[in-house]
Amino acid sequence: MQREILKNLQAGRTCLAVVGLGYVGLPIAVAFAGKVKTLGFDINRDKIRLYRQGIDPTREIGDEQLSGAALEFTADPARLKQAQVIIVAVPTPVNGDKTPDLTPVIQASRLIGQNLSPGSIVIFESTVYPGVTEEICTPILEHESGLVCGKDFSIGYSPERINPGDKAHKLQNITKIVAGMNDETREIIAAVYGLIITAGVYKASSIQVAEAAKLAENAQRDINIAFMNELAMAFDRMGINTKDVIDAMNTKWNALGFYPGLVGGHCIGVDPYYFIYQAEMLGYHSQLIAAGRRVNDSMAGFVSDHIIKRLLQSGKNVGNFNLYVLGITFKENCPDMRNSKALEVCRRLGEYGVSVKVVDPVVDQAEFRKTTGLELVSLAEVKQADCLAFLVAHEQFKELRPTDLAGMFNAGQQTKRLIVDLKSIFEQQSIEAQGYSYWSL
Known part of the structure; x- marks a missing residue:
């Protein structure tokens, strides 16, 4: 029966649903x-209302593309019964x-289980530690549906790799890792993913391998940024400009191109904790990954x-x-404030x-106000700054020039005007030459 899923989707006899928008x-x-009949489900009715109006607060798709998408939005979980493929x-x-x-x-698994039709495939994309899909989510699906996994429905895992705000690396041109409970699945x-992914699909050997791959790739980035942050803190004490060091270092072919900065968000600032947690549950206490988290978490301070x-x-x-x-x-270039270290x-x-x-x-101004x-304050309202x-x-900040900054400061102030530039948007020498006090990581 599963072999007919792709044919049924392409023929419009059934649909694909995405849970969590x-x-x-x-x-x-x-x-x-753009390929098959698709249902977009979210429990947030306000979000559904915006999407139906063609408003994309995430800016990942854009209002114009969203308005033109042949996508049906719903907050009614019963509609999931129509789907033969459900992507979570x-x-x-993480907790405090x-x-x-x-x-x-867990809540999504319960809701899907209550509306799961026989013959369906449930694919989890949410980042979890190895074992969650099969040991936690699957029993919930079985309990809520009364169906048996492997007999009445199947499960799979495909870790999300979307990089919010990145206009170059989009969903379609990032290799998709996929895994199933068995080879057929x-x-x-x-x-199914081959319908939309142009970069190709990588078939992982198991669901746990796919779960672990997502944690590993983000932990790797976290550690490398932590290394650069540690260098930046040390170089600051030495009176050395970190960007100058990086520019020199990056002339070598095998330099990795990482930079210091605040590490937040819902991936790099979170995923390593999933690895650390699961490893400690099994008696292994992380050394390097935990140290990287400590360094990066300390940067806001x-x-x-x-x-x-x-x-x-x-x-x-x-x-x-x-x-x-x-x-x-x-x-x-991303409106997401989740786990923002700038905040x-x-x-x-x-x-x-x-x-x-x-x-x-x-x-999003409403989200900022709520949080x-x-x-x-708009850029035009920046006046009399110290x-x-x-x-x-x-x-928008990268487009600013030193002459633009002058009008934002108090023209009559006696002390040096201070510019803190964590990401080295401006060139230090030219800024300091105009009388500013400048500091960057």
Whole structure:
């Protein structure tokens, strides 16, 4: 029966459903809607309402493409009964103690199980530690549906690899890892994703291998960024410009091209904790990955403390400083504020009594207001500043020139105007030549 799934999808006799329509699920649903009948499901009715109006708050698809997509949106779980392929793309965050929070994926499994039709394939994309799909999600699907996995339905896993805000590496041109509970299921899943993935499909040997691959690739990035952050903190004490070091280092062919910065978001800042947790449950205490997490988690404190130090050196009372933070999302050109370390920098500055105004042309204003209780400031409203702290390298910030910055400062201030530039948007020598005090990682 499973061998007919692809034919049924392409003939329009059945449909594919995507559960969870965020930064990952929405692009997947839109891509499949161009090939087969697709249902986009999310429990957030406000989100569904926006999507039906052709409004994409994630900016991953864009309003125009979303409006033209042949995609049906619903918040009614009963509609999932019509789907023969169900892709799960709900978030998997961590708790306050950095342990995995599997609540979203467990709730999604329950909801899908209650509406699971015989002969279906359920594919999980949510990042989890090895074993979650088969040992936690599958029993829930069986219990809620009354069906037997391997007999009445099948499961698979295909880790999401979407890079939010990245216009070059999109869903279609990133190799897709796929795995199934058996060879037949894996081949069907590979064929289904093959409808939309132009970069090719990699068939992992097992579901646990596919689950582990996602954790490993993000832990690898986390460690490399932690190394650069550690260098930046040391070079700061040595009076050496880290960017100058990186520019020199990157002339070698095997340099990896990593840079220091704030590491947040829902992948690199979270996924290593899933590995650490599972390893510790099995008696292995992570050394390198845990150390990388400690370094990267400490960067918000390092940055905020350095800003305070620079402000105090100017001789002005910290509480009287007019400080603007430019960029509050977890990465450039992406409106996502989840686990944003820039937001943490603002909170820590507030603990020192600094009044912080935030500028971010990318973030959703309503979401920012809901999260912080504050209002965003536009670039045009930046006036009489004592300090501009560029924490995120949005394209709009990269377009600024030193002459643009001059009008944002207090023209009559006696102390040096301070520019904090974490991502080295500006060239230090040219900035300092115009009388600014400049600091970057």
